[in-house]
Structure formats: structure tokens, C-alpha cells
Amino acid sequence: MNSSDFGGEGPQVPEVLKPLVAQYEKYTRMYQHQIDRTAPHTVNRWVATAGLNALFLLRVVMAEGWYIVCYAHAIYLLNLLLAFLQPKFDPSLEQDLAATNIEEGGDELPTTNENGRDDGKDDEFRPFVRRLPEWQFWLSATKSTVISLVCSFFIAFDIPVYWPILVMYFFALFAITMRRQIRHMIKYKYIPFDFVRKEKYGSRR
Template identity: 35%
Template sequence: MEGVGSAGAAPTQPRRDIPKPFQHYLDKTRPHPLYRWIGTFIFAILFALRVYSIQGFYVVTFFFGIFILCALVDFLTPLVNPSLQTSDGPSDEFKPFIRLLPEFVFWFDFTLAFCVAFVLTFFSVFDSHYFHWQELLIFWILYFIYIMTCQIGHMLKYKYIPFNIGKQKYGGKETVAGGGLVEMRL
């Protein structure tokens, strides 16, 4: 029976038609985020060296930067917008931070954007002869500062932290109880 139990169920992420062998290797990289990001940044350095060596494709790089900035905002945004939630009672209950864009999808989009931008540098039709790359860089930096200021302001206003830095950790601490050392494991 096909489709049993799937009627009316909305997928949590958009379905991507990825070939099975490629999906297999993607699934193998999921538990290794550090190695995934190291590989992506090595590829980013190759892309930057390519753009620097051919002295072109600044507009492609600019639009790539805008795409990455939009993905970063989605990565830092909670799935449920706290400004739209109504609070009837005390807000002391624990609400875990769930991202609008999960880390793996963010990494995949980031890497795919690098691949597309890198491939575009091999076709001269995409090299618009815009020689004032400094203007594009300054505009992107100003846009980045504006967007991150708004995002950090939103984080402070609704008191959420998208990272595990500074959060309380439990487990493996030793305390003195009744004159002896007792190990607490929660």
C-alpha cells in the first residue's frame, strides 16, 4: 500500500530530489559537522583565489554574499517567531531553540552556493565588467552590519540565544555532601 499514513502530513523540510548515491554520502557527513565546515572553507579559499587571480566576477561574488547573508539570518532565526506568540501565563517554561534553517541545510546551501559561484567563474558571460568592486564590498559590509544589528536586537528583545555558548551544562560535577565527595550525574 502506497501512501498509508502520509495523507495530510506536511513535511518538515522541503523535499529535494537528490540522487541516491549522493544522498548516501550526504547522510554519512551529517554526524561530522567540523569536517564538513573545514572542507567548505577550503573550497571557499579556492573560490576566493580564483576570483582574485582572474580579477573578475565581482557581481557574482556579491550576489553569492547576499545569498549567504540571507541564509545566515534564517540560521539565526527561531522557527517560531516570538513576537507573534501570545503569553497568557508565566513564561518560565523551557522552550528549546529550534532554528528556522537547520545547521545541515545551512551548510548544504552554503556549499552548493559556493559550487555554483565557482562554476559561474568559468563562463565569461557571467563576468559583468564592473570595475568598482570596492563599492560592492562596502555595500555588502554595510548591509551585513545593518542586518546583523537588527537580528541581534531581535535576539536581545525576545531573549533567545541561537548557540550553546554560555548555556548551563549538567553532568559529571562533584559536590561535597555529608563530609564526603558524591558524584552527581543528571
């Protein structure tokens, strides 16, 4: 009896499937390599994704169908945008945890002030850490666009619906969501874009 029978070396691939698994791993590495190469080209990536979205919208308008697919795609992009604008660590949760710790008689003192920043460090530049990084935002948005475009070629996804209601509901949802996000940004004084750079004192000769 081999040691692999006890799971020491993990599950064994049948000999018949080994060529298929090897090809799958090969194309997976090639795909990941090509995706990683696009990371530095931010503008080109988003222009290509915008082109795919324009192509998808043109497909929906010309075919006069697949409004459900378009609506689901728009809702998914809205969720991605919301995660892109939110900080990785919610300052409201940090304040709640600090307040709960004080109420329960915790030994640790709160290290943040009313603005959610460390005391004594308000003037220090700290980059905004997103809940969803830009590259992941682009990759997820591009995948969703491609999937939606592919779905628009299958009649099974063309569910009859009164599309003006979907448009009105999406814009209402977008307005409510962004209004809530802007209020959150104003309350905790953070900007999801690094317009300000850390000042450097002195100069090298």
C-alpha cells in the first residue's frame, strides 16, 4: 500500500486526465500572466472596459432585449463602486468598539479622536486604503461586462420586463446610495482619492 493511499500526497489525478489538467494549468498561468501585465496600464484598462460596456449597451439597445441582464450588471457595478469608495476599516465601527470598550471598563484607552484619526497624528499624511483595490475593481467590472455580453446572445436570459421601471429604480437606488456614501465621507472627513501628497521639508543639494 502506497503512502498516497492515506492522503499523504493529496488526491491523485487519473492518468487519463493528467494531459487535460496540465493543459488547464498551462492556460491558467498564461491567463494570469497576461492579466498581471495589465496592472500598470490603468488608463488603457479602463478605456477597454468602457468600450466593452458601450458595446454591451449597443447590443441591448439594438436588440431591444436583455434588460434584466443589463439591470443586474448595473447593480453589480454599483456595488463595486461603493466598495471602491469605502475605506477598508470603517471609522464608525472603530469608534463603536472604542466606546463599547470604555463602557465595559476596558483597560485600553481610545486612540482615536472624534474624527476617527489617531490623536496627535492629524497632520500626518496617511494614504486612503480602499475596501476594494482599483485593480480588483477593474477586473471584476470587466468580467461582469464580458459575462453580460455573452448572456445577451442567449434567448433564455431575455426575460420580458417593462424596462423604464428598471431604469427609474436604478437611478433612485444610485442616488440614495451615493448620498449615503457622501454623508459618510463628510462625517468622518476622508476622501477616497489621494489628491494630497505628504509634504517634504528640506531639499538635497
